[in-house]
Amino acid sequence: MYSQQNQYIMERGDVFRIYFKSSFYYDNIMLKFEKITGKKEHQN
Numbered sequence: 001m002y003s004q005q006n007q008y009i010m011e012r013g014d015v016f017r018i019y020f021k022s023s024f025y026y027d028n029i030m031l032k033f034e035k036i037t038g039k040k041e042h043q044n
Helices: 002-012 014-019 023-037
Strands: none
Touching: none
């Protein structure tokens, strides 16, 4: 689950990766970004 979300952020969230290098903020942004976009499904 984590790796899938991580992959999504790596593909669409380069800016997030740059601005939020801390893993804690990274996780928070991932969850918030996921809620905002509503992308909970796995696009495999």
